[in-house]
Amino acid sequence: MVIAVIADIVGSRELRDRGAAQRALDETIAQVEQDRPLAIHPLTPTVGDEQQGVYRALPDALLSLLMVQLRLPEGLAFRFGIGVGEVRPVASVHGELADGPGWYAARAAIETVHAREQRAVPRTRTWIVGAPGQDEVMETVIAASNAYVLARDELVGAMSTRERHLTYGRLVGRSQQELAAQEGISQPSVSKSLRSAGAAALIEGVAALRGESA
Template structure:
């Protein structure tokens, strides 16, 4: 069992320069993977506005998606569908292909988060679906994680670009003093920004969900 991830661009039709945006996605994804090597297969563009990647565990996927959300620049963001299940290789003369319940679950998840965003929860950006056949423990974990994601996304969507940078830095282990120097502000200003933006709660929530990452 792995976690397949499908990501699509929010508001892709509003992007003035699609090629430049794709370069930004590629650079950000590569940077996050270099600094936090969580993905077995980092997100890669497939067709249209979609990217696909694979994580070995739900903990890694939760952390990896959050890091990407925080690292992307202002005005550029993804929706994420996470599918828990088996994936299998398909022979192809051109490139390596995979298929299976994990991808089908990820497709259902991306469609769910898109529907939620368009209707009752405009801040929704990520959702998890487990392929059929999971045990009760996994079903409970998925329900709890989705509740967490709804709250987490609402925080991240409302954060400024600087607040996201500060949260990303703290997850990476940078001290508030180091972040203050990086941003050209004071350490108390960093502390205030982390508290007022919800970033401190975001980091604590991630640590509780994954058991170790903060």
């Protein structure tokens, strides 16, 4: 069992320069993998505005996708459908095709994101679905993780681009002084931005999710 992820671009049809947007997305994903290499197969464009990736474990996927959310440039956002289950390649004359219940679950998950963001939770960006046959423990983990990502997406969705980038910097271990120099602002301004954005709660949440010390 692995974690399959399908991502699509929010508002892709309204983008003025789809090519430039894809280059920015590719750069973001590559930087995230450089900072925290967690994917078996990093998010890769497939067809249209979709990307697909595979992770070994749910905490790895949740951290990596959060980092992508935080690092994206202004005006770009992803939805993420996360499927828990088996994935397998299918041979074709056109190359290997991705198949298996993990991918079906990821597709169901991203459809749930679309439905939820059109109703009461417009900042929803992430959902998790388990393929049939999950044991009781994994079903509980998925339910708790969905509660976590609902709150997390709301927090990230309320951040400005600068607040997201500062939070990313702290998440990968950069000091407030380094971030101040990067953004061309003072260290107290960095501290104030992080505090008002709720960055500490986000970082503590990641540590708790992965059983680490923040």
